Amino acid sequence: MASSGGAPRAAVVGSGFGGLAAAVMMQNAGIQTTVFEKRDQPGGRAYVYEDKGFVFDGGPTVITAPLIFEELFAETGARLEDYVELIPVHPFYRLIWDDGDTFDYDGDSDSMVAQIRERDPGDVEGYLKFTEYARKVFMAGYSELAATPFLNFSDMVRVAPALIRLRADRSVYRAVSRFVKNDHVRQALSFHSLLVGGNPFETSSIYTLIHYLEREWGVFFPRGGTGALVRAVVKRFEELGGEIRLSTPVSRIDLEQGNGRARHLVTSEAGEREPFDLVVSNADIHHTYGSLLGGVPQAARMTRRLERMQWSMSLFVLYFGTDRRYDKEVAHHTIIFGPRYKGLLDDIFHGKELAEDFSLYLHMPTVTDASLAPEGCETFYVLSPVPHLGNAPIDWSTAGEAYAERILTALETHLPELRKHLVTKFWFTPQDFKDVYNTYKGSAFSCAPLLTQSAWFRPHNRDHRIPGLYVVGAGTHPGAGVPGVVNSAKATFRLVAEDFLE
Secondary structure, X not given: OOOOOOOOEEEEEOOOHHHHHHHHHHHHOOXXXXXXXXXXXXXXXXXXXXXXXXXXEOOOOOEXXXXXXXXXXXXXXXXXXXXXXXXXXXXXXXXXXXOOOEEEEOOOHHHHHHHHHHHOOOHHHHHHHHHHHHHHHHHHHXXXXXXXXXXXXXXXXXXXXXXXXXXXXXXXXXXXHOOOOOHHHHHHHHHHHHHHOOOOOOOEHHHHHHHHHHHHHOEEEEOOOHHHHHHHHHHHHHHOOOEEEOOOOEEEEEEEEEOOEEEEEEEEOOOOEEEEOEEEEOOOHHHHHHHHOOOOOOHHHHHHHHHHOOEOOEEEEEEEEEOOOOOOXXXXXXXXXXXXXXXXXXXXXXXXXOOOOOOEEEEOHHHOOHHHOOOOOEEEEEEEEEOOOOOOOOOHHHHHHHHHHHHHHHHOOOOOXXXXXXXXXXXXXXXXHHHHHOOHHHOOOOEOOOHHHOHHHOOOOEOOOOOOEEEOOOOOOOOOOHHHHHHHHHHHHHHHHHHHOO
């Protein structure tokens, strides 16, 4: 119930896709919602950088499951296509290995089968069986559970038979390996968990559902960049009467209880203090409990629990623009595998220092939307998974430039004379993830997506000790990735509606 007797008031801390989606749902339902954003633009990880005519998406660039955004807008009486255009991307990914092998990964079954047959005819039947397995995982793990909050252990018991039947205890790589034998095909079918911060050799096979999700709905890119999708959601939120406050970092959240009700006092770094009936945090989960709620005694237990959990790797992201086109050399999304697979992943997730080799994800959006660079030019970012700061306390202020140069050297194999054609470059390091996004240990994807850290075992969408506190984003159920964080908002809104609208 609202403390004032009128409409409930909600504060959303952070304007990533999870926070924005929750804000739209609450505002549409009659909850007066204010979004607090630390930076000068909305979007969280989907920040947009501009330099010398180049437009760089800061974070998420692979847009899958467009239905989740279509539904978000439809529930408010609007149409997504009236706000932003989503362009299909083909192939979904181009995979390149250091021996020169190239694989165009797509949702086209015939194309996939033909490429797999070239490598090992015996793997074709296995691939088709894997696709059916991924479909079953998708139906059980996404369609039924992704937007369902897990608040009680009984919720976990209810789904346990399906998870046991699908062998969720196996890793993604082990599940894939049951179906195909060729090493490159195994890598092609298992790398997806890295997109949500998971090690394919440790992440639950539940995440094989990504293969079927992409095949079912495709891979898209918003015209104008991922930032255009952020702006579309913000526009709809404001049309509904919501308020977003940019450059307004929250410094603390205090809980007041009395007379049978609770309210939250949200204090900005500027010292302004304002009461709300509920708070939805889209901030880093550890930052939420360990810093923002540091003065609330009930938060201490969750903080300790989070510090015992395993955290995803971090990323080194290099942004650059060139004065020539490279659209014949690479695709929109290109995965460049290093000479090692498992060994490198061990170093990334558990190593104490930077490995000498790396695997790279290269994003070249101008192959789909040339407007993101000056005419005749190309916009890129390339990311390299690296250990988080808790495992490898690297001084990135000195290591960053040398690491960027190593990456550029590696890229010149695929982008001829790259250095000669550079117009601009800058980078984002694990230290930046920690300082800019307040992420614990500089982790890029929050708590690692292990089976023992999923569903009921993950921090819950509603805190059972702190009344009126809810969580969205990568740190709660179902986890990281754009579909994951938007589904977290759906799960969280369901709980907010139960508590404040029924």
